[in-house]
Amino acid sequence: MSESITLNYIDKLHQSLQSVGQALHLSIKWNFFICLFLLLIFLGEVTPASKISIEGFDIEFSLTLLTMALSCIITWMLVQILGLSIQESDIRDSIIRLYASISFSDDSLNDNNASPLEYPSYLTIPFRPRAYGKSAKAILYSNVLLILATLFIFVLPIVTQIVVLVKLFASQGVKWWIIAVLIPLICISIITVVTFVRELLR
Numbered sequence: 001m002s003e004s005i006t007l008n009y010i011d012k013l014h015q016s017l018q019s020v021g022q023a024l025h026l027s028i029k030w031n032f033f034i035c036l037f038l039l040l041i042f043l044g045e046v047t048p049a050s051k052i053s054i055e056g057f058d059i060e061f062s063l064t065l066l067t068m069a070l071s072c073i074i075t076w077m078l079v080q081i082l083g084l085s086i087q088e089s090d091i092r093d094s095i096i097r098l099y100a101s102i103s104f105s106d107d108s109l110n111d112n113n114a115s116p117l118e119y120p121s122y123l124t125i126p127f128r129p130r131a132y133g134k135s136a137k138a139i140l141y142s143n144v145l146l147i148l149a150t151l152f153i154f155v156l157p158i159v160t161q162i163v164v165l166v167k168l169f170a171s172q173g174v175k176w177w178i179i180a181v182l183i184p185l186i187c188i189s190i191i192t193v194v195t196f197v198r199e200l201l202r
Helices: 003-042 063-101 136-172 176-201
Strands: 051-054 057-060
Touching: 003 063, 003 136, 063 136, 063 176, 136 176
Parallel strands: none
Antiparallel strands: 051 057
């Protein structure tokens, strides 16, 4: 494979990497907003409309149905975030391998703390500790940011689903259909988050 063809393919891969990074960024952001919306509902700060009108048709839905549907979306978004993260890592590795095939190397390409290849998303920035410097203040800032990112990205979705489960039990009683839907969702979310963290630390 000629060098020009390799460089052209690297350019296409980098465009794909940026698109995946943007999708990852948006997925994390929307999952956070969904979790926040659900928590505000149960805190009584937000009261969603029980009826919407679409082209003259009125559609009614219950709060229980809405919260369970949003819980499903939270799990789906976590799975999507994991998939996008793995895809981002695979594309990045392919770019590095192709650069090596044309005898180009640079320390920044293999630096997991400040890669110039990845899109600067909510996921990549907090987990790049050396990007903030080596001073005591920089390290403290990095650690605080890392804790907040971990809470918002990994912990908040699971806590939100547990809150939904507890609140529905309190309002509806311990119903089999609530258990059948929410318990598997929470388990899938926990497995996804554990897998996600392992991928990040790999």
